[in-house]
Amino acid sequence: MPYWFEVQKVKLPKDKDRRRKLNEEDKQEIKRLYFREGLAIREIARRFQNKCCRRMIQFILFPERYKRVMEWKMLRHWDYKRDRHTIAVRNHRRYKASVLGLKGKKKIEKCIK
Numbered sequence: 001m002p003y004w005f006e007v008q009k010v011k012l013p014k015d016k017d018r019r020r021k022l023n024e025e026d027k028q029e030i031k032r033l034y035f036r037e038g039l040a041i042r043e044i045a046r047r048f049q050n051k052c053c054r055r056m057i058q059f060i061l062f063p064e065r066y067k068r069v070m071e072w073k074m075l076r077h078w079d080y081k082r083d084r085h086t087i088a089v090r091n092h093r094r095y096k097a098s099v100l101g102l103k104g105k106k107k108i109e110k111c112i113k
Helices: 024-036 040-047 054-061 064-077 082-099 110-113
Strands: none
Touching: 024 040, 024 054, 040 054, 054 064
16 A cells, blocks of 8 residues: 555655766766766766766767667667565655655545544
8 A cells, every 4th residue: 555645645855865866066076077077988987986987978978879879778688686676665765755754654644534
C-alpha cells in the first residue's frame, strides 16, 4: 500500500531529492566550462568527481548520445533488476518520509480520515 505522500503527489525540494545528482546550476557550469572556456571533458569530470562521472558530463553536453544509448538498450531488451529496484524505491520512500517529518508509516487510510 503506498504512502500518503505518493498519493497526494507531495514533491521534495530539488535540493533534498537524492535522485538528482546535478542541479541546473551545475549543468550550466559544465556547459560553460566546455563551450566557453574550452576545458576537456576529463578535466570537467575531475572538478565534479564527487557528483557525477565523465559519461554523465558527456550526456549533458551532447544529449543525442544519451538518446542513442537509450535506443540501444531498448533494442537489446535491456531490463532492470526488479529486486534492486524494489530496494531503491523503498529506501527513497523512507528518506522522503524522514525529510517531510513523518514518524512511522502513514498509510492511505489515515490520510483519508
